[in-house]
Amino acid sequence: MAGPGPVTGDVLIERIGQLEALSRPLEPDASERLALREPVVAYAERFLEALADLPAYHDTEDLGAGINKSRIGEGPGPIEPVLDLLREHVDGPGLNPASAGHLAYIPGGGIYTSALGDYxxxxxxxxxxxxxxxxxxxxxxxxxxxxxxxxxxxxxxxxxxxxxxxxxxxxxxxxxxxxxxxxxxxxxxxxxxxxxxxxxxxxxxxxxxxxxxxxxxxxxxxxxxxxxxxxxxxxxxxxxxxxxxxxxxxxxxxxxxxxxxxxxxxxxxxxxxxxxxxxxxxxxxxxxxxxxxxxxxxxxxxxxxxxxxxxxxxxxxxxxxxxxxxxx
Ligand SMILES: Cc1ncc(COP(=O)(O)O)c(C=O)c1O
CATH class of the missing domain: 3.40.640.10 (Type I PLP-dependent aspartate aminotransferase-like (Major domain))
Incomplete structure (x- = not known):
């Protein structure tokens, strides 16, 4: 029985093109990066500006359990719903070590310039x-x-x-x-x-x-x-x-x-x-x-x-x- 024939250069180039198109969302261009970055930076600014009034501990009803309902999929999606999830279920409940009222336990303030270094x-x-x-x-x-x-x-x-x-x-x-x-x-x-x-x-x-x-x-x-x-x-x-x-x-x-x-x-x-x-x-x-x-x-x-x-x-x-x- 004849096996599959040799892969020709044309087929290879076509396949690479398909894979390239599939992985393109992982490499946003300058304007796409800006569209992602702006809401993220705005989120960080809102967090930092509110910090002085945020409680050191925030009790919510489900203590972040709502994050489990978020869908982990393969395709790309808009950034805003992701930031909403973060605000509600991750950055909301529990201890806020960066809060001005956080005096107990060992400090964990987070330094803004270090965050930029991490970035x-x-x-x-x-x-x-x-x-x-x-x-x-x-x-x-x-x-x-x-x-x-x-x-x-x-x-x-x-x-x-x-x-x-x-x-x-x-x-x-x-x-x-x-x-x-x-x-x-x-x-x-x-x-x-x-x-x-x-x-x-x-x-x-x-x-x-x-x-x-x-x-x-x-x-x-x-x-x-x-x-x-x-x-x-x-x-x-x-x-x-x-x-x-x-x-x-x-x-x-x-x-x-x-x-x-x-x-x-x-x-x-x-x-x-x-x-x-x-x-x-x-x-x-x-x-x-x-x-x-x-x-x-x-x-x-x-x-x-x-x-x-x-x-x-x-x-x-x-x-x-x-x-x-x-x-x-
Ligand atoms: C004295 C001491 N050693 C070790 C640790 C563990 O450090 P880490 O939480 O960075 O693993 C802590 C954490 O509170 C600590 O206070």
Whole structure:
């Protein structure tokens, strides 16, 4: 039986033409871009202008469930109904971290110039994952990391990377600590990690993600201001060692989520050095207070850690999601 004949140049060109016509809506021309951009910018302006009077929390009847009724189709549609959906079901209900009345919890204001930066990054879409692909983009990331390194007092030799959030940055820190200590699967159930009841839950979650769920997790006692007690840390390490366990990591908070407690970072660094532990500081919330003189003095000792996390989308008010991990 004869198979399909060879595809001729004409047929190929016709097919490419059809595909080109099909995908054309993905590449709007200048006037189409303007028609899309204007209502989007107007939406943003209305949001920003109303911000001073918007409540910090908006309770709606269905809490955004109406978004599920929107149709996800293949064809193009006008922008206005999409913006209506956004206003009613996404930007309406719940917490508005950019509201002037939002005083509680950790700030998440959003900075307009950063939003414009995000816009340009998405339009140009440079790849920052490999130097060859985006040398300037990679240098930009490293340049920002070098600035963070200086803010927190880390040495020039420190390295790191930019992540989408503090949780991911903390997870990479624990993976680094595991590899730096050469922990293998057979060691996990003897390896001990020390934290407190105030440690952010992403730390224990990271252990599970990393397959380190068998590790022993100790809660160190707190003082009257919810800070880790270095004397209790030292004692628990000694007891664990004498019981044949392998003290591995201590996690200190540079600003705890619930109460903003800053653990005694210098004293913990002493214990970690003496006991040969990996010292990780979670400064997702508080690390950037090192930019102020009072913050810098309260955070003294943070610079002695082996790894450190800060979250630009918290204390620097940048748009979500932006985290940074540094490793000494
Ligand atoms: C101290 C601390 N660590 C880690 C995190 C997790 O950060 P993210 O929400 O960016 O993953 C938070 C978030 O509130 C935090 O307060």
């Amino acid at each position: 340009l990054a998405d339009v140009t879409n440079r790849y920052a994952g490999v130097f060859f692909g985006g040398p300037g983009a990679v240098r930009l990331e490293n340049h920002l990391l070098a600035w963070v390194r200086e803010v927190v007092g880390y040495p020039k030799t420190a390295l790191g990377n930019h992540t989408s959030c503090g949780s991911l940055a903390n997870m990479i820190a624990l993976a680094t600590a595991r590899d730096a200590w050469g922990l293998l699967g057979k060691d996990y159930d003897r390896a001990v990690l020390y934290l407190t009841s105030q440690t952010h839950h992403c730390i224990t979650k990271s252990l599970r993600f990393l397959g380190l769920g068998q590790c022993v997790v100790r809660q160190v006692a707190l003082d009257h201001r919810y800070r880790l007690r270095p004397d209790d840390l030292a004692q628990q390490i000694r007891e664990d060692r004498s019981n044949g366990l392998r003290p591995w990591v201590v996690v200190a908070s540079a600003g705890s989520t619930d109460v903003g407690a800053v653990d005694p970072l210098d004293a913990i660094a002493d214990v970690a050095a003496e006991e040969d532990l990996w010292y990780h500081v979670d400064g997702a919330y508080g690390g950037f207070f090192a930019l102020t003189s009072e913050g810098a003095s309260r955070l003294k000792g943070m610079e002695r850690s082996d790894s450190l996390v800060v979250d630009p989308h918290k204390t620097l008010f940048l748009p979500y999601g932006s985290g940074v991990l540094l490793v000494r």
